[in-house]
Amino acid sequence: MGSQALSQNNETFEINLGPQHPATHGVLRVKLTMDGEYIVDAEPVLGYIHRMHELMGENRTWAKYLPNMGRIDYLSALSYNLGYVQLVEKMMGIEVPERAEYIRVLTTEMNRISSHLLWFGAFVLDLGGFTPLLYAFDDREHILDLLESVTGSRLTYCYYRFGGLYNDVDDDFLTGCTQFLKRLRSRMPMYHKLVTGNVILRQRLVGVGPLSAEMCRKYGATGPVLRGSGVNYDVRKNEPYSIYPELDFDVPVYSDGDSMARYMVRMDEIEQSMRIVEQCIAKMPQGEIKAPKVPKLIKPAIGDYYHAVEAARGTFAIRAVSDGKNQAYRMKLRAPTFCNLSLYQEASKGMLLADALAFMGSLDLVIPEIDR
């Protein structure tokens, strides 16, 4: 379609989308070569919010690197916390008490719901609908209040510790979660009625930005982007960690590959996360929240370590190389959005500009996570 879009005299012009543009949700710059309303080439230019998180990991002790995790992807910070503490626990062979595992999964899934709700609001806002954003933020606010009552922060959480948690949850939190789930369950049909069924939304999403499973594989796309293209891959099922094997939940997969499919995957994921949270509350065991013997000085044995978790946007993986010292020799963070964005250049060729923005919204980009 790209070549068809070019006019006969082959006149093109360049425009910048971003680095400060509301639709990019951060400081992403996309250099667009346009032919009228059609995109000939879209080149993402990264690095505007690069903070050297990987290098920081190589210059700080293992424990001091913990607060960095909440700053990579500030919308699903707990998944990143989880990935990092589990990596260190793997390296050091620390056994985590069951209660701590349940609380970790519960809070991570609540965080996933809040992340998806924010995406939902912002995405519909990109498409020109303002009201759903306010409703989504209203619900998200409840999650933030609940998580704040436990973790002490609202966005950049630093709640998990090597071998356990910073502090325990109380019954008020669990009751609050149950009440919230009841509320969200009653709100979901409203969201579907107001947004999913809306004619304008459907016309802007159905068939827009089709991604084949092959293209997702080529660029390493994961998470809802991959599952929207019909590939059933979820780290929670494929490489299970924590207590996920004990929980009953489904992985939503849609095979259409268009923006609507990615939208539906995330909406279904909210439902599945609600199921997980419910099970965690029901099964929550009593007991310790911190492993009894956690070495004060973390010095992992020499080796190459890898751990992956399913964050809200896809597979977040850490590869750490330890040379036996109290700092990592190499810290590699695999951020899902970076891979999800990399297919944008190829996939957006020949698209209308307005469609390309809808497509970008469906990828759920978090720019600080791309740059790290």
Added chain:
Amino acid sequence: MAGYFNSILTGTKSLVTGLLITQAEFFKKPVTLQYPHESLEMTPRYRGHIQLVKNPETGTHQCISCGMCQKGCPSGCITLKGVKQEGVKGKVLVQYDLDFTTCSLCGQCIENCKPGAIEFSLEYNLASTNKEDFHYDLLERVKEQK
């Protein structure tokens, strides 16, 4: 032609559905707060900047100047100094400065503190155009604390 009228019909239906949902919100209580005029009380676990805990019995802090908070801080935002004084066991804290501009509120200082001498404050209405306003002298603050 049938498709044309059909899309007008579904479009109108979709519009009315949306309007009915949003209209219902008119009759609900507002969920927002008129912020500078009203503000929320923070939960007990809220992480504001750190402060020295005031011991109600002695009327002062319980810091033993061990420096573990300083050592554990990822951002190096704590500077403290303890000096030996005659007749007093251990060191006496003479300086405890917090550079809140670089603090990431991770709570590692509090976890490292064995005597439990520091805690999170519940302050969140912090705004200033001057960076120096976020360099806190915690020793001075503990005296002012009620």
